[in-house]
Every structure is written in C-alpha cells, then in structure tokens.
Amino acid sequence: MPQSIFTRDRSRALTRHRKIAIAGVGTFGAAAVALSAIPAGAETATTEAAPAPKVSYSAEPIKDVKASVTDQIAGADEKVAAIEARKEAAAEAAAEKEAAAEKAAQERAAKEAAARSAERAPVKQVSAKSYADNLHGWITEALDIMEAKGIPGSYHGLHKNIIRESSGDPNAINNWDINAQNGIPSKGLLQVIPPTFQAYHVPGTSWDIYDPVANITAAANYAADRYGTIDNVNSAY
Known part of the structure; x- marks a missing residue:
C-alpha cells in the first residue's frame, strides 16, 4: 500500500533533521576535542593568527646591493687617489718653492758680489816690463824710474x-883724481862717489853703487838738485 503523502513528507523532514543533528554532533565533537587539548586552568582566548610574511626571491635587490658595494669601493679608491694626488702636488709645490728660494738667494749673492766688485777701484794689470842687460836697457829702465819719481x-x-865718464863700463873706478886722493874714488857708469850715492839714492833701486840702474838714477837725482837736470851737465860734475 503506498505511503500517504504525509508519511513521505515526515520521512523527508526527519531525514533533514537527522542530517542537521549529525552535523551538530560532529561540530560538538570537534569542539570537545579542541577543548580537551587546552591545559587545565588555562584561560581560553580567541586569537587570530598573523598572516605569514611573504618572502621575495627576486634577484633584482641582490644586483642592486652588489652594484652599491662596487660603487662604494670605487668611490673609496677615487678618494685615496685624490689624497695621493694632493700630496704629490703639495710635495712638488714645496720643491718648486725651495728651488725658487735657492735661485733667488744665488741671484742675490751674485748681485751683492757684483756690487762689491763695482765698488772696488779697478786694478790695472801691468805686465812686468823687461829690459835688456846692456847700456841701452839700463838707461831705459833708469828713465822709467826717474819718470815715476819726478826726476828730470x-x-x-x-x-x-x-860715455864721457866711464865709456859705458858699470865697474869703472877712478883711482887718480882728487876724490881718489881723498880716499873716496868715483865709481860706476856716471862716476859717483859713495857719499853722493848714499845721499841721492833713489828708493826702490839697489844700494850697490856698481849697480847700473841704481848708479844712473842716483847721479841723475844729484844733477837735478844741483844743475836742474842731467842734460845740463857737459863736464865733470
């Protein structure tokens, strides 16, 4: 006999209720299990788990870090190079300054030396004049000395x-005239007695009465004092 419509409807309703009940029992059981896992005396609290951070595995940041470190190293090298360059420039500048100071000192010393040299009267270098060892040479040398001493x-x-007095013999001596008789014979080229030679001796010449130049200059000095010049003497004097 077919079930009445009311019976089928009840069965469908019952079936839905059973499903709900079973779901509720499942839910209750899960809750019971969860509660049983909480230690005794512990407070129950509802917490919300923080979302896990996302980890990026992109290679781009690593490249940027590497480039940044390379740039820093390059910048440090540039700074070191710049410092060394400044040191070298400073050393070169100091060396140039020292060289300039030394050059200036040398130039000052040269100028001072030149100034001192200019202040000193120039000394004329006169080469020693040579004279022949003969009558001509003796007369020539005697004339130079006479000119320097102002003797005419x-x-x-x-x-x-x-020539008249000795014939040009520097060792001539007169042993017969009055002077010889008085013990002071005339000697030399111009036959000068010793007292006259000593009285009219010209400084710078020899004290030897037989020396040709000394004899000539002393006789010329005596003649200048007595006759004005040896040129005025034409006989024994």
Whole structure:
C-alpha cells in the first residue's frame, strides 16, 4: 500500500533533521576535542593568527646591493687617489718653492758680489816690463824710474855723460883724481862717489853703487838738485 503523502513528507523532514543533528554532533565533537587539548586552568582566548610574511626571491635587490658595494669601493679608491694626488702636488709645490728660494738667494749673492766688485777701484794689470842687460836697457829702465819719481833727464843727456865718464863700463873706478886722493874714488857708469850715492839714492833701486840702474838714477837725482837736470851737465860734475 503506498505511503500517504504525509508519511513521505515526515520521512523527508526527519531525514533533514537527522542530517542537521549529525552535523551538530560532529561540530560538538570537534569542539570537545579542541577543548580537551587546552591545559587545565588555562584561560581560553580567541586569537587570530598573523598572516605569514611573504618572502621575495627576486634577484633584482641582490644586483642592486652588489652594484652599491662596487660603487662604494670605487668611490673609496677615487678618494685615496685624490689624497695621493694632493700630496704629490703639495710635495712638488714645496720643491718648486725651495728651488725658487735657492735661485733667488744665488741671484742675490751674485748681485751683492757684483756690487762689491763695482765698488772696488779697478786694478790695472801691468805686465812686468823687461829690459835688456846692456847700456841701452839700463838707461831705459833708469828713465822709467826717474819718470815715476819726478826726476828730470833724457836718454841723450844720460847717454852722453855715461860715455864721457866711464865709456859705458858699470865697474869703472877712478883711482887718480882728487876724490881718489881723498880716499873716496868715483865709481860706476856716471862716476859717483859713495857719499853722493848714499845721499841721492833713489828708493826702490839697489844700494850697490856698481849697480847700473841704481848708479844712473842716483847721479841723475844729484844733477837735478844741483844743475836742474842731467842734460845740463857737459863736464865733470
């Protein structure tokens, strides 16, 4: 006999209720299990789990970090190079300054030396004059000395008197005239007695009465004092 419609409806309703009941029992059981896992005396609290951070595995940041470190190293190298360059420039500048100071000191010293040299009167270098060891040379040297001492006389005046008195012999001596008789014979080219030679000796010449130049200059000095010049003497004097 077919079930009435009311019976089928009840069965459907019952079935739905059973499903709900079974779901409720399942839910209750899960809750019971969860509660049983909480230690005794512990407070129950509802907490919300924080979402896990996302980890990025992109390679781009690593490249950026590497580039940044490379740039820093390069920048440090540039700074070191710049410092070394400044040190070298400073050393070069100091060396140039020292060289300039030394050059300036040398130039000052040279100028001072030149100034001192200019202040000193120039000294004329006169080469030593040489004279022949003969009558001409003796007369020539005697004339130079006479000129320096302001003693008048000429080559002709000296020569003519020398020839008359001694014939040009510097060692001539007169042992027969009055002077010889008095013990002071005349000697030399111009036959000068020793007292006259000593009285009219010209400084710078020899004290030897037989020395040709010394004899000539002393005789010319005596003649200048007594006769004005040896040129005025034409006989024994």
